[in-house]
Amino acid sequence: MRMITGATRLYAIVGDPIAQAKSPQIYNARLEAAGVDAALVPWRLSAEAFDIGMRGLICAGNLDGLVFTYPHKQAALAFADIVTQRARQVGACNAMRRRGDGRWEADMFDGVGLVRALQDAGRPVAGETVWLVGAGGAGRAIAFALAEAGARRLHVTDIEIERSACIVEDVTAAHPQCEARASTPRLEEIGVLINATTVGLDGGDASPIDSVAGLPAGLAVVDIVPREDTALLALARRSGCRTVSGAAMIAGQAQAVLDFFADAG
């Protein structure tokens, strides 16, 4: 990448841990390709240090944007002067930008990245019936993004039934045109299957859905786990399904965040 000089503008990705984060390479490669003299640097803040660290970050005059990862996506909202409706609904943000007027604006692109990646894979979610497995923080952001992008029906399941019910209730309130249910569909009913749990992160045969011999070939399968070789993706490829990996989702999200940063006014 180009040399960092005194004039280079900064972005930081704030999390703990941070050393394993793939975002810096992805963002910096895109900034470089776009000919922008800016860099995204990793920034490790523990949950205990987050408030003091954030107060310091936002008063750095050459820092124009922040990206948030675990465990700060909820706590970061308190530092925004403006919170987009989407981020408010999800209750979390993954990006903040310094606007031209000096105010910090928070938005949430976690689900947006997945929607973009599906679109890039030739499977826009508008009108689709989607099964979302996993109703944690990632699942919540994805559910709102799917509804916002026009998904017609959304099934949400989680081993903790209360979490699915909570997402379904909130998505229904925000996007009544999307029919959301805390229920397990038959595979034949759905067009898109999304794993938003951490099952598969450690490799091996574990799958977020019950064991089946194959999947309908028309299904699009998304696995947010950041590896290409999960059991679910392997099954999907064997079945002839279109697949979207965690890496593709992160790439889609990175471009959405960089567009957000570039358009700060």
Next chain:
Amino acid sequence: MRMITGATRLYAIVGDPIAQAKSPQIYNARLEAAGVDAALVPWRLSAEAFDIGMRGLICAGNLDGLVFTYPHKQAALAFADIVTQRARQVGACNAMRRRGDGRWEADMFDGVGLVRALQDAGRPVAGETVWLVGAGGAGRAIAFALAEAGARRLHVTDIEIERSACIVEDVTAAHPQCEARASTPRLEEIGVLINATTVGLDGGDASPIDSVAGLPAGLAVVDIVPREDTALLALARRSGCRTVSGAAMIAGQAQAVLDFFADAG
């Protein structure tokens, strides 16, 4: 330079303004050449934001060192758990490192860089008689570094006589073996002439010393102004003197600071 990843360790240079600073290129080129996965990033903090900004910086878990430039070199001392004798004597620091035990240690390398650059130019200051023109913050750091490196006699002048007197008194107290005076020497008495004022920064004919047709060829001439074409350096080159420019001083200082960072224990 190499791509910044999540595992890249960070240093920051804190100042206001910062866009014109040459240090990021110099430090990053050296880190790159040494094969170290670390980057120095510019960090703009106004004087008003300095306290809040510093509290934030020092709690970032992947930030291992700080470099200070105008106007923060004095104020930074308050954030150090340990202050070296040299930095305490000068009353300012230009670098802080996070030690292995977690404590932040401040030191002052501004004058050290100049002493190193003179040594690299074949003119060690031990035993020398030096005329230091300019008794501001830079002059003060340089005076202590010269005395520490064994200069035998030090003449300090400034348009504000109180500033020269103050440096002379403090240097004498700390380094009684160095004979310091607030006086203007004859050019034939000295071995090294140092401009530590900002005269020459804007280009043109202005010189920090009274107009002379030439300088003794045996004189070593240092100009801390960060440009190669000052009137003083031009006169020195015409006179056959060895010269050390501001850029050479910054390079010497950068290596001293990087050694300090690398040896954090």
